[in-house]
Amino acid sequence: MSEQVSRKLARDRVSRRSVIQSSAALLSVPFVRPTVAFGQEKLAGAGEVVVCSYGGSFTENLRKYVSDPFTKATGIRVVDATTDTAEAQIVAMREAGRVDWDVAFVNPFWPAYLELQRAGAFMPIDYGLWDEEALKGVPESARRKDAVVAFQSANLLIYSERAFPKGGPKNWVDFWNVKEFPGPRGLSADASYADFVAALIADGFTHQGLWRLTEDKVDRALKKLDEIRPHISKWWTAGGEPIQLLINGEYALTNSPDGRALVAIKRGAPIRMVWDGAYVGDNYWIVINGGPNSANAQKFIAFVNRVEVAAAFTQATGYPSPNLNQLKYLPTDLLPLLSINPENAAKVVRFDVPWFLEKRPDGKSNTEHVRERWLAWRAR
Template identity: 60%
Template sequence: MGNEHSSCTSLDLSRRSLLQSTAALLSLPFVANATTAWAQERLSGSGEVVVFSYGGTFTEGVRRYVYEPFTKATGITVVDVVADFPEPGVRAMFHAGKVEWDIATGIAAANYPAMHEAGMFVPIDYSLWDRESLEGSPPHTRLQDAVVAFSSALLLAYDQRAFPKGGPKNWVDFWDVKRFPGRRGLFAPEAKRNLPFALLADGVPHSDIWPLSDDKLDRAFKKLDEIKPYVAKWWNAGGEAPQLLINQEYALTSAYDGRAISAIKQGAPIKIVWDGAYLVHAYATILKGGPNTANAQMMIAFLNRAQIAAGYLQGTGYPGPNANQLKYLPSDVVEQVSVNPDNGSKAIVEDSAWLAAKRPDGKTNLERLQERWLAWRAG
């Protein structure tokens, strides 16, 4: 599988598989009134800003909780353009020398380095950010020419009905078919998410997962051999895993955090486990040569304000990096999401730079992992 395709599909963000908006949404008047009060001269202007989005419920949520408040606070109109993934459009416009978008949200972390090196993005003006945004967003989420827009995780989820006395707490437990019997599910398309789970199950510490050296790969595939007979179905689309838990076709499985949380909000008897979750970041970038760069800088600054970040999470199901948003979220949401340090600190953050690095044979590490994964799955 090619680098771009596997990177993009890892976020499960094609229009056909986007999250439904989470329940208990913040009220629009609350966000709009708050952001109007924040309107400062440096975030006011005119004209428009053109922003990439994914369409469907994702775009509906962003319009309601980000775009409309932004226009009310600044006077700048937001024009959204829709596609399955941003990277192909950004590359095509850059190489054609005609850039029609201002902001690309959702650049996969594994795709960012090459696009950065090619000079596709302009530096972020962090002087426009308020203190709450800067203090709440960790330094590693604020790059020179990109900022983490949202994060997505693959984590362990289980049917509480299957384990009334307490379910699995980590991937060691997932592999323990005697203590935790039942049908299992794992994600079919990608190597990069499943291999760390296998290493954790084999006793490798969180801090030693990356890089996935050849000896670690041998160890991971040997461990996967153990669980393979107990995988009832290898799932593909994001909605499959929670639905199969609800239908009791799985007792425990890997699942996307947003999908599982959405199901829990709707009353599903599902429990999620953050220990050993696989966390991926997607970036927001301002495109070099875009028509409204100054307005784009204002939008990026606005997007990362704590109350707007809280609205973004409520509207899309995906959290941005500003931990100060937790002050503006319902307590039941805070308990579930990765931006809560109690959860995020237990996750394995993808080493996208290592995955994108070229091997001596010219292939990326990600491509090598994927080749071996597909051969193992077929065996």
Template identity: 75%
Template sequence: MSDQVLSEPPCRRVSRRSVLQSSAALLSVPFIAKATAAFGQEKIARTGEVVVCSYGGPFTENLRKTVLDPFTKATGISVVDAVADNAEAPLWAMNKAGRVDWDVAMVNAFFPTYLQLQQAGAFLPIDYSLWDDEALKGVPEFARHKDTVVAYQSANLLVYDERAFPKGGPKNWTDFWNIKEFPGPRGLSATYGANLVAALSVLGVMDKGLWRLTDDKIDRALKKLDEIKPHITKWWTTGGETLQLLINREYALTSAPDGRVLVAIKKGFPIRMLWDGAYVTDNHWIVAKGGPNTVNAQKFIAFVNRAEIAAAFTEGTGYPGPNLNQLKYLPADLLPLLSINPENAAKTVRFDVPWFWEKHSDGKTNAEHILERWLAWRAQ
């Protein structure tokens, strides 16, 4: 397996560092979680250090202000920074070499190397006994796994330029297909995940729970996408490209990553988010087996999932951690822009990731099979 995202479309093959750094650099961070005496209680207090891998640049700088330094103040554990755009490949190399230098890292389950690492037992079970009751109740069960916990989620959603529709813009993906009432240049991602979800939502296919892109769904989605394909002026490949085209009025409406859009809105650009049929993906925290400070790593995972710290993480990075209790600590004007807002979350779609790595009847994985069909459709 390669270190690329084999199922490229589901997780948008965009540099995570570039997306996250741009968000962190532009967001204001008025709320810094205060390390209270309660956070220094015995079950997470300790000495020594922990090595945490994140994306570097402004992302890590703001992570330090909002999470890492408060963790040290609360627990006495110092945090050593490690940096990687994609942590999966270095973790695999460390695991194979039998020398693991990191304790905590963010990983993506849609990367093939993630599956290799998990199957090799490279992730320690998360010690939920260290978590506060509030954190256990605030972090949904789908975000708490045996050996990973969601670090943050991102979404690909429909957005439009309010300047293009002064009398009122589209309300959903059905309106995206309505060329007559909502004219203007359109954009979609060059990858498949969000596009297939968009087409299926127009067709009224809004499954509850985790999605599987079975052949019948793909058939229906591609047939619906046939209708809009001639009206796509450009298939975008990066989040930065999407927003630039929108701001330059080369798009009137398009799909786009929520983090990029949030940054643009905070800067004053007249862009509207529409959450119906938004496609959500997760990145996960892991504790590396064989790391030098695994006990401290477990304490860090417990700390970062507390509501006030989760709110600080969200403000500092621009992407929300999973603890829903953080919403009461966030500014009111930020809430409508977040995928974890219950009103928005109810309209989103999340894929059944393990299913994508199961075998299809053609012998390929489901991810490989869907990608092959998508590329064939794009080439027509």
């Protein structure tokens, strides 16, 4: 895949730096703080572990509410490394024959992830170190052989309560209903798959019937987008943009990253999140094969997924870790704003990574083909 296409694909998901910046001043509620005894029995050790995350407030909060408690509980010191895209750095380290990190976040959507996985760059996760509550709370689908879901991110419909004081849209069908829900709208200029999901649901598809995005479905989605296009006042390009435009009154309703909306709501913005048809993708924790502290890395992964730590991670970052048992540890006013809330989870659309990475007969991936159709439509 060309560097140019890779950059376009990166923009097609909300950028990771855009995602993490939403946690800068997230919550003013008390955090769950794991006790010293928490994790000592299986996870005690010595030395260090190098954990790569996204920098800025994300790494600061991760250190305060996850890494420092891990050190206190286990005796293992956490060394921070930062980058926006770990995959490229991991490739470079492997090519140089020197792996400096132990743990990192990766995105399975990126082609480099699949290449690294096939090359054996990720160690099998040692689930024998996990406690029973973590194994029960983290769904089996999130516990992969060589990766664990770290957090979910979503693109969902939000609207201004000022624009709709008597109740706003409840789904994407309502988003297309400009008569009952009038006002300027926004959609993402880059997250084409989220826009396709919205258009197909508005056109009558069920959540289960969306994938695969065959030619006839792409045709239907673009035709449906033709209907709403005159009502899109601006196609937003940065993660914080739809929130600001909604608050300023330049939008009445739009799609948006969930973390950005959550932060705005916690700050008192008159915004409502609509989970029906939200487009959800995963980001993974991985242990890098050949890292200097692999045994400690496995202990760190086990610690992060313990229920109290999972709750602390979610509060610290604004994006939910997968342990569902954490819901009983979280503030009640936060629960409606999270994709792992069972009521919300039942309404979302899961991102089908394997299908998008599949190759077509012409040698292009489904991602590249759908992206090309989208760009051609946007250029009209």
